Amino acid sequence: MAASNSKEAEPLAGLIGKSPAMQDVYRVTRQVAASSATVLLTGETGTGKELIARAIHELSPRAAGPYVRVNCGALSESLLESELFGHVKGAFTSALENRTGRFEAAHGGTIFLDEIDSVSYTLQVKLLRVLQEQEFERVGDNRTIRVDCRVVAATNRDLLDEIEAGRFRDDLYFRLNVVPVYLPPLRERTGDIPLLAAFFIRKYAESNGVSISTISDESLAALARYSWPGNVRELQNYIERAIVFSHDGHLSLDLFPPHVRGGAPVRVSRPGARNSESLCRELVSHGMTSAGDAAGNLYERIVSLVEKELIQQVLKSCQGVQTKAAVRLGINRNTLHKKIEEYGLESEEGSAA
Ligand SMILES: Nc1ncnc2c1ncn2[C@@H]1O[C@H](COP(=O)(O)OP(=O)(O)OP(=O)(O)O)[C@@H](O)[C@H]1O
Ligand SMILES: [Mg+2]
Structure with a gap:
């Protein structure tokens, strides 16, 4: 390999981590940003694909233009078609x-097509045409529209497996995969964990009004040993939670979930799943025992943590379709919509009722 320019390997704005694998990501991102090439971001859930998509836009000559993200997994086929291409009255x-x-x-x-693997086979044909010819028609219209936009797509699945299973078109794959960028899982760059932990500690200490937060060596060692199926997102969640439960701004090992602490086997069948029972037990042992003036506040914060996680999981299981998720949760769709906004959750259902 040619000697690398060290400036190119420096972390991108908003990204933490200096491992060789992440340095490769920063380098490729900077190089590709300058061009108009289509980029396919791959990597497990929570590895930072969305951050890279935005960085590509912001470092590109199109930075002054719009950046539009579409979560293809959040919409049904017909809604997605009209979301992407528009429609005419009466279509x-x-x-x-x-x-x-x-x-x-x-x-x-730039248009960022997130969760590209969930686009239906039929819609993939229409996408292929936009990628090849930069043109399409609105649903119900025969007037051809030409656009100039750079496409960045992302998936946390292996598209080659999807092709083999007959769910993804190989011609679209080749068209998308002009420049592949792979985000390495956190367990393969454990050297980044202390930096990421420090970053999230600062972030959540500030937002929770905790003046100083420190983390014990024992906690850091456990974080380094854990396998992180949910990657950086999972680490971020555990740090936030530990800060909420901490009394003195010190993140001791007992503030982390048992599977992180003790190396108990990770339940891969339900990644990231934690039950409210264990959270409540922690509330009883860490929160409510202190005759605290902040107990009420703590209670609310924990309830919202549980609520956020519940909504997130149900949304995921309903492929982000809010109407379905609302029914499953037994709450009104507008209430769900408000909560999604409140928690800053990712779901982009269209305007259909
Ligand atoms: N290197 C990083 N530095 C700082 N924060 C990060 C980093 N990587 C990820 N994050 C944070 O972790 C969370 C998950 O990242 P992101 O949404 O980009 O993941 P993703 O790869 O798109 O996952 P998914 O496949 O589930 O959509 C975000 O809150 C993001 O800000
Ligand atoms: Mg994402």
């Missing part, structure tokens, strides 16, 4: 007005 029963699609909205900028 289908609920199409009461003309609607501009996200490709048009991204004209002159």
Whole structure:
């Protein structure tokens, strides 16, 4: 390999980690940003694909143009089609007005197609055409629209497996995979864990009004041993939670979940799943025992942690479709929508009722 330019390997804005594997990511991201090439971001859940997608846009000559993210996994096939390409009034029963699609909205900028693996086979044909010809028609219209937008796509699945299973078109894959960028899992760059932990400690200490937060060596050692199926997102969640439970701003080992502490086997069948029972037990042992003036506040914070996680999991199991998730949760769809906004959860269902 040619001697690398050390500046190119420096962390991108908002990204933490200096491991050789991440340095490769920063280098490729900087190089590819300058071009208009289509980028396919791959890597396990929680590895930072979304951060890289944004960095590509911001470092590109299109930075002044729009950046449009579409979570393809959050919408049904027909909603996604009209979300991406727009529709004309009367194209289908609920199409009461003309609607501009996200490709048009991204004209002159970047469109980030997240969870690209969930696009249906039929819609993949239409996407292929945009990638090849930069043109498409709105749903229900025969007027061809031309756009100039850079495409960045992401998936946490292996698209080659999807192709083999007949769910993903190989021609679209080759068109998307012009420049592949692979985000390495956290367990393969444990050297980044102390830096990431320090970053999240600072972040959540500040947002929780905790003045100083420190972490014990024992905790750091356990974090380094754990396998992190949910990667950086999982680490972030555990740090936030430990800060909420900590009395003195010191993150001792007992503030981390048992599977992180003791190396108990990770339940791969339900990654990231934790039950409210264990959270409540921790509340009883760490929170409520201190005759604390902050107990009420703590209670609320824990309830919202549990609520956030519950909504997140149900949304995921409903592929992000809010109407379905609301039914499953037994709450009103508008309430769900408000909570999604409140917790900053990712779900981008269209305007359908
Ligand atoms: N290197 C990093 N430095 C700082 N924060 C990070 C880093 N990587 C990920 N994060 C944070 O972890 C969380 C998950 O990252 P992100 O949403 O980019 O993951 P993803 O790869 O898109 O996952 P998924 O496949 O589940 O969509 C985000 O809150 C993000 O800010
Ligand atoms: Mg993502």
